[in-house]
Amino acid sequence: MSDEAALGESRRELAVGALGIGVSAAGFGFVYGLAARDAGFSPVEAMAMSTFVFAGAAQFAAVGYVASGLAWPGVILLTALLNARHLLYSAALAPWLRDTPRPRRALMAHLLTDEAFALSIAHFGRRGQADERGYWIAAIGSTFIPWNLATFAGVTIGGQIPDPTRFGLDVVFPAAMVGLAVGLVTGRRELVAALSGAILGVTVSLVAGPGVGVIVGGMGGPLIGLLVPRVPTADATALGTARSAERYAMPGARFVDRDRGRESGRGEPTLPPDSEEGLP
Amino acid sequence: MSIELVGLALLMGLATYPSRALPLLAPGIERLPAAALEYLRLVGPAVLAALAAVDVMVLTDPAGKPTFHVGIEWAAVAMCAALTAWRRNLLVGLVGGVVLVALARATGVASFPL
Numbered sequence: 257m258s259d260e261a262a263l264g265e266s267r268r269e270l271a272v273g274a275l276g277i278g279v280s281a282a283g284f285g286f287v288y289g290l291a292a293r294d295a296g297f298s299p300v301e302a303m304a305m306s307t308f309v310f311a312g313a314a315q316f317a318a319v320g321y322v323a324s325g326l327a328w329p330g331v332i333l334l335t336a337l338l339n340a341r342h343l344l345y346s347a348a349l350a351p352w353l354r355d356t357p358r359p360r361r362a363l364m365a366h367l368l369t370d371e372a373f374a375l376s377i378a379h380f381g382r383r384g385q386a387d388e389r390g391y392w393i394a395a396i397g398s399t400f401i402p403w404n405l406a407t408f409a410g411v412t413i414g415g416q417i418p419d420p421t422r423f424g425l426d427v428v429f430p431a432a433m434v435g436l437a438v439g440l441v442t443g444r445r446e447l448v449a450a451l452s453g454a455i456l457g458v459t460v461s462l463v464a465g466p467g468v469g470v471i472v473g474g475m476g477g478p479l480i481g482l483l484v485p486r487v488p489t490a491d492a493t494a495l496g497t498a499r500s501a502e503r504y505a506m507p508g509a510r511f512v513d514r515d516r517g518r519e520s521g522r523g524e525p526t527l528p529p530d531s532e533e534g535l536p
Numbered sequence: 537m538s539i540e541l542v543g544l545a546l547l548m549g550l551a552t553y554p555s556r557a558l559p560l561l562a563p564g565i566e567r568l569p570a571a572a573l574e575y576l577r578l579v580g581p582a583v584l585a586a587l588a589a590v591d592v593m594v595l596t597d598p599a600g601k602p603t604f605h606v607g608i609e610w611a612a613v614a615m616c617a618a619l620t621a622w623r624r625n626l627l628v629g630l631v632g633g634v635v636l637v638a639l640a641r642a643t644g645v646a647s648f649p650l
Contacts, residue, residue: 482578
């Protein structure tokens with residue numbers, strides 16, 4: 257197969273994956289728009305979040321922070337912590353994109369999400385080299401556009417829904433938070449961190465208010481989780497891999513990970529630049 | 537139309553950008569200590585669980601005093617967690633939780649939130 261044909265074939269596979277991710281992003285973005293509207297966000301504010309932050313879990317969390325009256329510094333700190341996993345995705349992509357001009361890499365970074373990482377790293381792997389256009393397809397076509405359009409629809413059309421509590425829409429936010437947390441729990445440490453975070457959060461909230469409680473739960477839960485001995489399991493997923501992207505990604509998203517057999521079962525954080533393995 | 541939170545969105549974006557960009561623009565900077573990486577890995581489940589628990593278990597009364605709340609929202613969140621874990625799909629879990637609450641309120645089994 258010629259290089260052109262191989263590129264076309266790989267891009268077709270990328271496009272199919274991007275389509276599925278796009279549908280998922282649209283559905284979840286709509287729910288985010290509804291939640292933001294219920295929390296009192298204006299359409300401009302909800303869209304600003306989807307454009308400037310562009311990170312689903314952090315945006316949902318921000319809705320809760322704002323609704324609970326958490327001060328801005330707390331919101332920003334928790335956002336930085338919640339999005340710190342992107343460090344590993346960025347590190348995994350860096351070797352592939354080192355020949356891309358720095359200004360374009362700077363723009364690529366803003367559009368780096370779980371979905372963009374997973375789709376593009378699989379595409380690069382199929383080709384054995386980077387494909388900048390493929391990255392843009394993964395980052396913009398599959399996620400940025402559907403996510404933002406759906407956010408706009410949710411935050412505007414949501415206003416046409418009379419008395420959202422009649423339809424149970426007031427539980428969308430806490431249910432989404434728990435569902436996202438479930439997706440991140442793959443072992444005892446994560447489970448203990450989650451339960452500890454919840455118990456600490458509620459206890460402190462009853463004394464000092466919800467804003468303080470969420471911060472104490474979010475930062476104290478992991479400390480308690482770290483006390484649990486690490487037990488490697490076959491289901492453990494290394495951060496910075498396509499599998500971890502699938503785990504963090506928008507609900508229902510599934511990625512083709514050709515390296516799954518190689519990645520599974522390691523059970524420890526992976527920083528690809530430490531190794532030449534898999535470099536282009 | 538309020539635009540107050542646009543500033544917050546910008547600051548949140550600025551707080552997120554370094555983790556997205558630093559390894560791409562300055563390779564090698566991502567080599568944090570293993571303990572720091574492990575802590576960051578656990579922040580996600582802890583923050584999300586704390587947010588959900590506080591949302592359904594703590595209500596603030598008109599005087600501004602937080603109070604413990606028990607209601608159908610607990611069951612909705614539990615159903616969402618169970619369905620998401622079972623089907624590995626959050627949308628399925630969300631639909632299950634929302635339908636449970638809507639039915640419970642429509643039939644009078646549960647009250648509407650204050």
